[in-house]
Amino acid sequence: MSPEQAEGRSVDHRSDIFSLGVMLFEMMTGTRPFQGDTPTSVLSSILKDTPPAVAELNPEAPRELSKLIKRCLAKAYYLMTRDGTEDLWHSRIDEDGSPQGAPERLTAGVGMRSVDVSVDGSKIAYSEGRRIGNLWRVPLLRDRPATWADAEALTSDQLELDKSAPSPDGKRLVVQTDRSGNWDLWLLELESRALRNLTNHPAYESFASWSPDGSAIVFGSDRSGNWDLWSMSAAGGSVTQLTDHPAYDSQAEWSPDGKSIVFVSGRSGTNNIWVTSATGTNQRPLTDDGFDHAFPQWSPYES
Numbered sequence: 001m002s003p004e005q006a007e008g009r010s011v012d013h014r015s016d017i018f019s020l021g022v023m024l025f026e027m028m029t030g031t032r033p034f035q036g037d038t039p040t041s042v043l044s045s046i047l048k049d050t051p052p053a054v055a056e057l058n059p060e061a062p063r064e065l066s067k068l069i070k071r072c073l074a075k076a077y078y079l080m081t082r083d084g085t086e087d088l089w090h091s092r093i094d095e096d097g098s099p100q101g102a103p104e105r106l107t108a109g110v111g112m113r114s115v116d117v118s119v120d121g122s123k124i125a126y127s128e129g130r131r132i133g134n135l136w137r138v139p140l141l142r143d144r145p146a147t148w149a150d151a152e153a154l155t156s157d158q159l160e161l162d163k164s165a166p167s168p169d170g171k172r173l174v175v176q177t178d179r180s181g182n183w184d185l186w187l188l189e190l191e192s193r194a195l196r197n198l199t200n201h202p203a204y205e206s207f208a209s210w211s212p213d214g215s216a217i218v219f220g221s222d223r224s225g226n227w228d229l230w231s232m233s234a235a236g237g238s239v240t241q242l243t244d245h246p247a248y249d250s251q252a253e254w255s256p257d258g259k260s261i262v263f264v265s266g267r268s269g270t271n272n273i274w275v276t277s278a279t280g281t282n283q284r285p286l287t288d289d290g291f292d293h294a295f296p297q298w299s300p301y302e303s
Contacts, residue, residue, distance in 0.1 A: 051073060
């Protein structure tokens with residue numbers, strides 16, 4: 001039963017998509033995504049609970065199929081300030097972006113600024129809700145909002161931190177920090193907590209995105225005198241310039257198949273969405289409507 005049916009609302013194709021996600025989840029895990037002791041508690045779970053990640057229950061499940069199931073049961077994540085702190089909330093959304101049902105609070109009293117959700121949807125990495133602080137990790141719990149007591153520090157330097165990007169396997173983070181005196185990209189190994197400078201350049205680097213196989217990183221930098229796209233091996237080493245234009249090029253995101261990169265460019269006078277091959281060829285606009293666009297994202301199961 002879809003959330004629309006549980007709330008007594010009219011059903012349409014969105015209910016079919018949700019039902020497909022439920023069926024695939026059960027096929028891949030052998031269990032139901034939404035559970036309860038009574039029909040009423042099952043309905044409540046459908047409306048407010050987030051099912052566990054498929055990979056958590058079946059590590060051999062194909063990655064792309066796991067993403068498809070997650071998409072069918074998708075919920076939107078966003079920050080909201082209540083009780084004096086910024087916490088993470090989520091809400092199931094329609095295809096047109098309209099929220100369905102009441103939002104659910106995922107953290108309470110944690111206080112966060114820049115947030116990234118892990119690929120399997122089980123954890124978030126975030127910087128503290130202040131300019132100087134540390135990087136933290138907190139689990140997304142099924143039975144209650146996570147609190148400060150659930151959080152685990154990933155760094156202890158009390159330095160200025162900004163955006164982070166989790167690797168596809170969930171074992172590493174690319175972190176943007178000024179710990180070297182420059183805004184560089186650093187690689188954080190989550191198990192050992194080891195940090196290594198990837199870029200080490202006096203220019204500003206930001207908006208890192210992993211290739212789907214975890215072997216490379218694309219990022220924005222003004223090291224050429226302009227904001228352009230650059231790529232490098234996740235192991236470090238030399239960098240390759242992908243775009244070369246006086247206008248702003250940044251906010252890149254690698255496609256799920258690894259063949260393309262979508263990014264924001266100001267070449268037409270406003271910030272529009274562009275796409276290029278992973279090697280920087282065939283650059284072309286996807287939008288050109290006179291409005292500013294930002295932070296493009298790929299569908300998780302098609303490119």
